[in-house]
Amino acid sequence: MEGHHCISTLEIAEIYFNTSSQNLKQLAKDFFNSMDEDHDEKVSLTEFLNNMKEEGLVKAENPPEMFKALDMNRDGSLDFKEVMALYYVIKSGRPFCGGCGKFIPGMFFSCSICFDNEDDKFCVCPKCFSNENKSYTHKHMPDRFLDNFALLEAKRKMAMDTRMPPPLPEEPKKKSTWLLRLLESAIGVAVVAGAEGATVAGSTAVADLAAEGDSCSIM
Incomplete structure (x- = not known):
């Protein structure tokens, strides 16, 4: 659709960060600072691999491939937002493919x-x-x-389904008398045809059932 696009992992992470409490935002910033070993406000591939290996953050079969997937602007390093995408991947349990082994963004x-x-x-x-x-x-x-x-x-x-109460047992159906079937027919016609056509259609139903009523004894 026009004006819509497939939202990226980075965008999802940014939404979560912007709507988080100050405490959670600080934890995310601490996570970034722990990876940024030389404090240059970006995480290099070496820093990324060091943290992946030492901290065991995720089970990546191909960490450089994951780094490449996170490096959205292709500048060879991860900025704060891109590291937040990694943080989101870890917290949300985003998987690696059981076939090719690559990170699935x-x-x-x-x-x-x-x-x-x-x-x-x-x-x-x-x-x-x-x-x-x-x-x-x-x-x-x-x-x-x-x-x-x-x-x-x-x-x-x-x-x-587990929260829904069990269905109530059905009430036994009553035998329809000639008069009850006449009323049911008239009501059904009114619902389907509307109030304007109910009189004519109802009269037809009465006439049809009247013939049957001639052979019934009404007590």
Whole structure:
């Protein structure tokens, strides 16, 4: 749609930062300062790799590839906003692809069974998931995978179902008498046709049922 775009990880991180409390903002700034070893207001690849290795911040199979993904302006270093994107990745548990091993900055597919029951929720990027010659093997079938948006919606519906009260038992249906069926027919016609046409249609219903009533004994 015009005026809309796919929001980036950096933009998401910036939104979270701007709406955070002062305490959380300070924690984010402390995180940046801890990575900026030479205090030049940017994080080099060397500083990034040192922190990744020493602190074990994320399980990256290819840290330089992740650095490249975070370096949005391609200047060879990470500024504060780009490090905030890393901070968001860590806190939100953004995954690495179980196929190619690369960091997934956008939409991904997760195994719904592993997501609920395993230590590794097993996620793959769209390219690997859609590849007919899949670059990965997994113990569960592809039809068990959901993208992150569909998975979130499925979890929401499951939570709502657990909160819903059990359905009330249905009341036994009463036997319709000729008069009751006549009223039900007239009401149904009024709802569908509207008040203006209800009189004519209702009269037709009365005439149709009157013939049946001739053969019934009304007590």
